[in-house]
Structures are given as structure tokens and as C-alpha cells.
Amino acid sequence: DAGVIQSPRHEVTEMGQEVTLRCKPISGHDYLFWYRQTMMRGLELLIYFNNNVPIDDSGMPEDRFSAKMPNASFSTLKIQPSEPRDSAVYFCASSEDSPQYFGPGTRLLVL
Amino acid sequence: AQSVTQPDIHITVSEGASLELRCNYSYGATPYLFWYVQSPGQGLQLLLKYFSGDTLVQGIKGFEAEFKRSQSSFNLRKPSVHWSDAAEYFCAVGPLGYQKVTFGTGTKLQVIP
Numbered sequence: 001d002a003g004v005i006q007s008p009r010h011e012v013t014e015m016g017q018e019v020t021l022r023c024k025p026i027s028g029h030d031y032l033f034w035y036r037q038t039m040m041r042g043l044e045l046l047i048y049f050n051n052n053v054p055i056d057d058s059g060m061p062e063d064r065f066s067a068k069m070p071n072a073s074f075s076t077l078k079i080q081p082s083e084p085r086d087s088a089v090y091f092c093a094s095s096e097d098s099p100q101y102f103g104p105g106t107r108l109l110v111l
Numbered sequence: 112a113q114s115v116t117q118p119d120i121h122i123t124v125s126e127g128a129s130l131e132l133r134c135n136y137s138y139g140a141t142p143y144l145f146w147y148v149q150s151p152g153q154g155l156q157l158l159l160k161y162f163s164g165d166t167l168v169q170g171i172k173g174f175e176a177e178f179k180r181s182q183s184s185f186n187l188r189k190p191s192v193h194w195s196d197a198a199e200y201f202c203a204v205g206p207l208g209y210q211k212v213t214f215g216t217g218t219k220l221q222v223i224p
Contacts, residue, residue, distance in 0.1 A: 004154075031210050043155075043201065043214045056211060091154055098143050098162070098205065100212065102154035 004103035006092050012109045018080040021106045024073055025094030033093040033100060034067055034077050043091075049075065082110045113138040115204050117215035124192050125223050132187040132218050134176075134202030144185040145203040145212065146176055155201060161185065172196070197222045 005024040013019055025032045033048040047057040052069045060067070064083070069075040079086055087110050093100040114137040124130055136142060143162055147155040159170025166178040176187045185202060199219045205212030 033210075042216045045211065048210060050210070093155075095210065098210070098212075099145050099157050099160050100210075101157065102147075104154045 004092055004094050004101055006090075006103040006106050008106060009104065010107045010109075012111065013082055014111050015083055016081045017110075018078065019082045019086075019108060019110075021077040021090050021092075021108070023075045023077070023092030023103060025075070025092070026101055027073070029094035029096045029101075030072070031095045031100070032069060032075050033091075033095075034075070035091040035093065035102075036088045037091060037105070038088045046077070079108075082108075084110045086110050113142070113204050113206065113213045115202050115213050115215035117200075117202055117218050119218045120216070121219045121221065123221040123223060126194050127191050130187075130189045130192045130196070130220070132200050132202075132220070134185045134187065134215060135183050136185060136202070136204040137183065138204055138206065140206060143205040143212070144176075144178060145205075146170065146174070146185075146187050147201045147203065147214075148172075148198045149201065149217075150198045158187070158200075192220075192222055194222045194224070196220060 007022045034046040037043045046059045047067045049069045067077045089105045089107050091105045092103045116135045145160045146158040149155045158174050159168050161168045161178045168176050174189050199217045201217045202215040203212045
């Protein structure tokens with residue numbers, strides 16, 4: 001299996017622009033998680049899905065953030081408009097039960 | 112609420128020396144416990160997990176961890192550290208059958224020659 005796939009691996013954008021991060025979970029995994037990692041706050045769970053349905057989005061910082069999972073093999077995390085404080089590494093993870101398997105992350109820099 | 116404490120932010124060990132990274136958790140029932148490793152610029156890789164049974168768990172890359180319920184600890188150990196073990200290590204806890212795990216703040220391991 002290819003593991004969890006994330007794209008892009010790096011993203012540099014300007015404040016105010018829309019950013020879309022993509023994730024393909026491991027086939028057969030019915031849970032999908034989005035995390036954000038920063039030096040100041042560590043690893044934070046933003047949202048997770050079960051069978052394509054959002055279960056807990058309490059970690060989503062603001063309405064500027066949204067996540068979708070239109071099918072079992074694809075999810076997006078969108079930031080609109082982006083701000084410099086959104087700069088972080090965003091990880092996607094998937095699981096069938098436990099544990100979670102992480103993707104390589106998307107390093108986002110908002111200028 | 113579940114929580115994880117990794118009291119050591121940064122640890123330096125000599126190559127070939129033994130290693131123990133500390134993890135204390137707070138959870139009222141039987142927890143799932145995990146150790147992950149993150150190399151620079153990489154995602155988190157699962158080292159080992161504990162669900163039940165034998166309290167000494169073997170993982171990949173020569174790591175092991177011991178679950179001690181009385182001490183609410185799940186310390187990670189390796190008898191002989193290699194330079195390639197330099198990375199950040201995260202302990203995580205989650206309740207049985209529930210997906211929302213809590214990660215510790217991580218311990219950065221530096222290995223010196």
C-alpha cells in the first residue's frame with residue numbers, strides 16, 4: 001500500500017488567498033483525520049471523519065477553515081482566506097480501527 | 112479527560128547508549144497507548160502500540176515500551192541508540208474503541224557520536 005498521500009507537499013501563498021490541501025487515505029480505512037502542527041501549539045486535531053461523515057470538528061480554529069470528504073478515497077482541507085498565522089504543517093491520517101497512519105504532511109507558508 | 116505528559120522536551124544521548132523516554136497519561140479506563148516517531152520533514156510513524164495483554168510491547172527499529180498501570184506510565188526504551196534514531200518522539204493515548212487520541216508535546220532526541 002502506498003500509505004496516506006498528501007498534496008501538495010509544500011505550499012507558499014499570500015495572505016488572503018484560498019488554500020486547498022488534499023489527502024488520499026489508505027484504502028479500506030474508514031477514519032480520516034486532519035491535524036495541524038506548529039512549534040507553539042504542537043500537534044492539534046482539527047477534524048475527523050468516519051465513513052465520509054464529519055464526526056468532530058471542534059478543533060477547527062475558525063470559519064475560514066473547512067473540510068470535506070466527498071468519497072472514501074479523498075478529502076480536502078480548505079482555508080479561505082488564508083492568514084500568516086495559518087502557517088504550519090498540516091497532516092492527514094487514516095485508520096481502520098487503531099492506530100492512525102500519518103501522511104507526510106503539507107508545509108504551508110502564508111506570506 | 113484524557114491527557115498525555117512527556118516531561119522531557121529534549122534529550123541527548125551518546126550513540127550506543129541506552130535510551131528511555133518518559134510518558135505519563137491520564138485516563139480513567141483501559142487506554143490505547145502509542146509511540147510515534149517523526150524524523151525532520153516527515154510525518155509521524157508508528158513505533159508500537161499497547162492495547163492489552165503483555166505489558167512489555169515490542170516495536171519496530173528495536174524499540175520497546177512498558178505499560179505500568181500503577182504509575183500511569185508508558186515509557187519507551189531502546190538498549191543501544193543509533194545516530195539514525197535522532198528524531199522527535201510522541202506518546203499518544205486514546206480510549207478503547209474511540210478514535211480521538213491525544214498526543215503529547217513530544218521529546219526531541221539528539222544522538223551524539
